Amino acid sequence: MSQTKELTHDDVQKIVSSYMNDDHVALVEKAYRFASICHRDQRRKSGEPYIIHPIQVAGILANLHMDPETVCAGYLHDIVEDTGATLGDIKELFGPTIALIVDGDTKLGKIHYKSNREQMAATHRKLLLAMSKDIRVMIVKLADRLHNMRTLQHLRPDKQRRISNETLEIYAPIADRLGISTIKWELEDLSLRYLNPQQYYRIVHLMNSRRDQRVAYINHAIELIKDSLKDLKLGPNVEIYGRPKHIYSVYRKMVTQHKQFSQIYDLLAIRVVVDTIKDCYAVLGAIHTSWKPMPGRFKDYIAMPKTNGYQSLHTTVIGPEGRPLEVQIRTHHMHEVAEYGVAAHWAYKEGKINGVQQTLDSRKLNVVKEILELRKESNGTDEFMQGIQSDVFADKVYAFTPKGDVIEMPVGSGPLDMAYQIHTEVGNHTTGAKVNGRIVPLDYEIKNGDIVDILTFSSSAGPSQDWLDLVKTRRARNKIRQFFRAHNRDENIETGKQMIATQLRDAGYDPLALMTEEKSVQVAQAMHYNTADDMFAAVGFGDLAPVGVRNRFTADIRQKERSDRQAAAQKALLEDHETLEKPSEKQAKASSEGVVVEGVDNMLVRLSHCCDPVPGDSIVGYITKGRGVSIHRADCPNIANAEKSGQRLVTVYWANPNGDKTNYDADIEVQGYNRNGMLNDILRSINNSTRFLNSVNGKVDHNKMVTISLTIGVRNLQQLELIMNALKNIKDVYVVKRVIH
């Protein structure tokens, strides 16, 4: 494991001066001074002044050659959490970018991860994405964790184990995903030291006991490789060196491959670093010519990079003295990526103020773009990359519970959406929410990385009606509606009854006479409800339009009224004209459209297409020039226009209000939420009632609301209403109406 010397601030300044310009060195100096003032009264568990910790974190970042902002954030990362200084202070002194990184790290510090293996992969992915606001948040966090692990001996043993577990399960894999292998290895080795000290020290001992012998062997092998490369005309910067093996990787092999320490041959490992890819393959050829490669041990990660960007050629050969020797071959650039991974992306570049001028958005985009690029190059098999890709396009927001669970929601979601996402009971008992420690209103819009604490009260009264306007997700909305359906049933039944009664009264009927128990059951059955109460509850709750129910209750009466009117009209006609014609003959004079024009025979009758009247509709007609009588529904606005333009209205009625065998076109419009299977459900419902579906048109808007226009053939109004009511009962259908063009 690495021998790490504690750095002083002067050491850090020396490192940053080696690669940053004077302005940036001064900025880092300022961050150090501010941090040492803020932390001046604090001590670590070890008793040392606290400032030692931020110095080490900044030092780790400086050794990665990170940009000035990241190194500053290293100095400042614990200030908001532990001292009187605020994020506002940091913003004022160091600008918004550094403040954002510090803020991200402060929030990350509050999350306690759950070690549920099944959730782990998903958690990683979401955590990473949530941090992709600025991935430097994670890089600082890794440096922070690394120093905490290096000084873990000062904590209680149970804490040592908990933190080591968390490191091994969360942080080391993240370092790996980000390709920062230097940090990954050290985190793994340190974790093992606390989780399995016996094995750890045994491996250390075994490695040390043969160190001299091993170093001699490696040096010998390096000389032989150098010889074999002589004729290759490689570039000037070839490096060949023995590669230290990491304790944890030896341990893992012993455990997973059930091997003894002595069997783990790739303890002997050599790395060759060259200038070009061509040189890599040339070196590989030379080594395979000198020593026999072991079958199944060659891997070409140059042609097929790992998903974190790692590239190298790996081979194991039967080396000098017949001992297996692992060789890695890569270019200098590949080496940088292998050691520093994503961090290399922000590594300071001479002359460029890397990051200072870039906006946050373009940074975020760059990371995502980079990851997507990697995916393209890596066969696209990795779930992690696929996950990132789909998430990026899905407009999701990720928030945390105080326990560290990651909750994924559509952008725009609020605390209630999150509460229902967690559990229906949590949602139903929500009384408020805290975001990042502060109480927020329920219409707060959750942002990536928020820590959301849903406040609940076990005996709260439950959801309130206005929640339906606050929630963004269908899940939450459905759960709230479900609650009302179940919990307010009695109330809904009563409300529903009242609504129907009012409708009836407004239309001039006597509710008491109509809403008998017998009649209510009849209507409920016709509308496909099991009981009358179910139907009333649906009305009261808002699932069923009261007007449809009212029409059901009054259908018989209206029918009778219509035939009465007809009889009266016929009687009047007969009396007026004193003709010899018999009523039956008069009926026969109805036009081919089934419409009788009062007082006129043999008139050409045309059903207007603006409102498509069907038998049973109240209708009026007007006489058009040369085209006979145009028949409209009584409520068609075109009638008023016709009247205005001086056309003569005539009284018309259906020869048979129940229609005959003819089918009449009716245009209806259905609006609803465009869920899967919506159109199918609509078409199936229509097919149950009529064979005449003449046209279907649909369009979906950006809110996933669909409007479907249908032309169907029906015999009469009754059949049309039946069809429309059935459509209204389809899940997620909000509006069903007849169309007037």
Ligand code: MN
């Ligand atoms: Mn810290």
